[in-house]
Amino acid sequence: MGDLPLVIEGEGRQRILAAAEKLFSDKAFDAVSMNAIALQAGISKANIYHYFPNKDALYLAVLRAASQSLRTLLNDAVDAHGAVVDVLRHFARCHLQALLDRPEWVRLVWREILEKGASRAQEFAEQGFADVFSALVAVLEAGQSRGELRVDFDPALVATLLLGANVFFFQSRDILRHYPHVTFADDPAGYDAGIVEILLRGLIPVSSVDTTSTR
Amino acid sequence: MGDLPLVIEGEGRQRILAAAEKLFSDKAFDAVSMNAIALQAGISKANIYHYFPNKDALYLAVLRAASQSLRTLLNDAVDAHGAVVDVLRHFARCHLQALLDRPEWVRLVWREILEKGASRAQEFAEQGFADVFSALVAVLEAGQSRGELRVDFDPALVATLLLGANVFFFQSRDILRHYPHVTFADDPAGYDAGIVEILLRGLIPVSSVDTTSTR
DNA sequence: CCTAATATTGACCGATTGGTCGGGCATTGT
DNA sequence: ACAATGCCCGACCAATCGGTCAATATTAGG
Numbered sequence: 001m002g003d004l005p006l007v008i009e010g011e012g013r014q015r016i017l018a019a020a021e022k023l024f025s026d027k028a029f030d031a032v033s034m035n036a037i038a039l040q041a042g043i044s045k046a047n048i049y050h051y052f053p054n055k056d057a058l059y060l061a062v063l064r065a066a067s068q069s070l071r072t073l074l075n076d077a078v079d080a081h082g083a084v085v086d087v088l089r090h091f092a093r094c095h096l097q098a099l100l101d102r103p104e105w106v107r108l109v110w111r112e113i114l115e116k117g118a119s120r121a122q123e124f125a126e127q128g129f130a131d132v133f134s135a136l137v138a139v140l141e142a143g144q145s146r147g148e149l150r151v152d153f154d155p156a157l158v159a160t161l162l163l164g165a166n167v168f169f170f171q172s173r174d175i176l177r178h179y180p181h182v183t184f185a186d187d188p189a190g191y192d193a194g195i196v197e198i199l200l201r202g203l204i205p206v207s208s209v210d211t212t213s214t215r
Numbered sequence: 216m217g218d219l220p221l222v223i224e225g226e227g228r229q230r231i232l233a234a235a236e237k238l239f240s241d242k243a244f245d246a247v248s249m250n251a252i253a254l255q256a257g258i259s260k261a262n263i264y265h266y267f268p269n270k271d272a273l274y275l276a277v278l279r280a281a282s283q284s285l286r287t288l289l290n291d292a293v294d295a296h297g298a299v300v301d302v303l304r305h306f307a308r309c310h311l312q313a314l315l316d317r318p319e320w321v322r323l324v325w326r327e328i329l330e331k332g333a334s335r336a337q338e339f340a341e342q343g344f345a346d347v348f349s350a351l352v353a354v355l356e357a358g359q360s361r362g363e364l365r366v367d368f369d370p371a372l373v374a375t376l377l378l379g380a381n382v383f384f385f386q387s388r389d390i391l392r393h394y395p396h397v398t399f400a401d402d403p404a405g406y407d408a409g410i411v412e413i414l415l416r417g418l419i420p421v422s423s424v425d426t427t428s429t430r
Numbered sequence: 431c432c433t434a435a436t437a438t439t440g441a442c443c444g445a446t447t448g449g450t451c452g453g454g455c456a457t458t459g460t
Numbered sequence: 461a462c463a464a465t466g467c468c469c470g471a472c473c474a475a476t477c478g479g480t481c482a483a484t485a486t487t488a489g490g
Contacts, residue, residue, distance in 0.1 A: 026330075027330070028243035028244070028245060028246065028330065029243070029246065030243060030245040030246040031243065031244070031245040107329065110329070111329060113386070113387065113390070114322065114325070114326060114329065114386070115241075115242070115243065129390075130393075130394055133394055133396075134394075134395075134396070137396050150416070150417075153409065153412070153413055154398070154399070154409055155396065156394070156396035156397045156398070156399075157399060157406065157409045157410065157413070158413060159396075160380075160383065160384070160391065160397070161376075161380050161410060161413065163383070164379050164380050164382075164383025164384065164387075165375075165376050165379050165380070165383075167379075167383055168375065168378070168379025168380075168382055168383055169375070169379065171328070171329070171382075172328065172379075175328070175344075176375065178345075179345055179348055179349075179371070180349075181348075181349070181352045181370065181371035181374075182371045182375070183369070183371070184369070184371075184372060191372065191375075194368065194369055194372045195372065195376060197368070198368055198372070198373060198376065198414065198417075199413065199414075199417065200417055201365070201417045202365075202413075202414065202415055202416045202417025
């Protein structure tokens with residue numbers, strides 16, 4: 001009695017996972033102590049060991065959950081309906097928005113990729129994002145075979161370029177914001193619109209001064 | 216006597232910095248102990264404190280040195296001679312090669328950006344790469360005013376796209392390597408060649424079925 | 431050869447780390 | 461009513477952490 005049960009369906013385990021996710025998302029593994037996690041979760045440190053055998057297992061559980069959530073979130077961005085150019089525009093927009101909506105998950109997964117070179121990254125990012133990548137490649141190939149896109153480029157390369165543009169934006173928008181020429185740091189939609197437009201049209205004028213048949 | 220003086224000009228301080236750079240480059244700050252650094256440098260832990268007041272100062276010195284070295288390395292990639300398209304090709308190639316040649320520096324700086332949001336990242340990456348970014352933007356603007364490039368795109372956006380493509384390649388080539396469609400994971404030159412070509416020409420066929428007037 | 435400054439060290443410190451242990455508290459099936 | 465079972469905690473542990481200090485090598489100058 002007395003203590004107000006703020007978390008009814010609490011299920012201690014979820015509290016722990018949430019606390020760990022929050023802490024692990026903005027500090028490295030060794031920089032997050034079990035004490036801090038227990039404090040954040042509002043429980044005792046010893047209690048964590050009732051649900052998880054050790055720190056690694058807890059971290060792995062958090063990473064697994066975040067990775068899977070992020071995976072489905074990103075997969076939802078691929079909607080292969082309509083003309084290829086529209087699909088690309090839609091994907092770029094949704095994909096970047098998904099990254100920005102759940103920065104904790106992205107940071108969690110990306111930190112793991114940075115630390116463990118290709119060892120554990122294989123288990124998550126590789127297996128976890130291969131489908132997004134494949135879906136994007138498939139869209140591009142369809143566009144090629146349907147004549148909507150040129151056929152003399154590598155679809156996987158374009159997919160990498162598009163994914164990389166979004167990830168890079170996510171990672172360095174805080175830095176880009178301070179650059180004098182950058183006007184899109186706070187406008188992800190505008191950024192993606194510009195990116196896709198450049199990818200589609202190219203930087204070189206169509207041929208000579210023919211020009212402005214843009215539309 | 217006895218001990219072979221492998222390092223003549225050793226200058227203890229450099230040994231420490233080198234050891235710390237190596238360790239900090241593939242493990243996070245809290246995951247690297249002063250003991251480990253001392254061991255790697257082949258000296259005693261207490262001796263480190265003769266050259267550096269504390270762990271933070273040592274880390275900061277390493278970060279500063281790596282950041283500056285990386286900065287000059289990347290700046291050298293910008294060579295604004297010749298036609299704009301050639302400059303872009305040359306820059307992309309050299310920039311990515313610089314990243315791949317000194318992965319320790321890149322990982323060091325990039326980890327710092329990941330950890331400290333925009334606080335200390337400002338001091339290094341921002342200040343350190345603003346000139347590369349500006350130079351690239353200047354090249355693109357020159358290309359626009361000279362009529363070699365279209366004028367209806369944002370130069371800063373293209374610069375971000377190009378830099379991001381290289382950084383993303385550097386970060387995730389270990390993952391990309393395992394993707395079925397990817398053939399360029401071990402061919403940075405080919406990757407950049409393809410990237411630049413796409414940026415210049417665009418994905419959409421010149422007009423309709425005119426086609427294959429490539430090259 | 432002596433001295434003074436610089437390098438370098440082993441031993442040590444309090445604090446914090448991941449992890450353990452034994453026992454309370456509450457719910458539940460019987 | 462009672463035993464059982466899961467949940468939860470304070471206290472504790474050995475190991476390691478960053479950092480200090482007094483004492484010793486090593487070097488340079490006169």
